[in-house]
Amino acid sequence: MIVYCANCCEPVEKRAIDVTRAAKIGARLFCSLACVAMQRRVGKTKAQKVAEKRLYDMAYREKNMAMLKAKKRAYFERTYDPRKAAVERKARMHLHVAYCRQPRYKAWKRQYDMKLRASEYGPFADAYLLAIKLNREIKSKATNYEIRSENQTLNKKQARTRQGFAAYSRDRNSSAQGKHA
Numbered sequence: 001m002i003v004y005c006a007n008c009c010e011p012v013e014k015r016a017i018d019v020t021r022a023a024k025i026g027a028r029l030f031c032s033l034a035c036v037a038m039q040r041r042v043g044k045t046k047a048q049k050v051a052e053k054r055l056y057d058m059a060y061r062e063k064n065m066a067m068l069k070a071k072k073r074a075y076f077e078r079t080y081d082p083r084k085a086a087v088e089r090k091a092r093m094h095l096h097v098a099y100c101r102q103p104r105y106k107a108w109k110r111q112y113d114m115k116l117r118a119s120e121y122g123p124f125a126d127a128y129l130l131a132i133k134l135n136r137e138i139k140s141k142a143t144n145y146e147i148r149s150e151n152q153t154l155n156k157k158q159a160r161t162r163q164g165f166a167a168y169s170r171d172r173n174s175s176a177q178g179k180h181a
């Protein structure tokens, strides 16, 4: 049977059974797959399609957050190899070190560590931080002499020499006495 393509209107040979079936369900007939594809086009530009897909994906992720998370977790647990991961971490180590050397990171880490140490004191964390600040303030005002006498490190070297000499002469005396006994 000759029918006319629903897209390009060219005549095309079709089996009677197909023509009857198409008429029954209200379907159109085409000369080729290319014409099928052509008439499915809705005339959107590539940029338009990309933008629409992006919005669709965003909505999809939001709607299926729990399912996607479970899926990712399962994939991670199925494929995670600690030894391989260690090698990959090591390969990126220089980047990590560079990151940690940034002044911005250092300042943040100092604050973070301080808070972490203070958190050991529970409800007294603020008091602990205040005590540290106070101590620093006092030290900044104190002279070197005051700090050293407070810590009992004033003339440390001299004190050690004296102690050492005392011990040395004690040993000498005791061994000398031992010889005579």
Ligand SMILES: [Zn+2]
Pocket: 005, 006, 007, 008, 009, 010, 030, 031, 032, 035
């Ligand atoms: Zn056609």
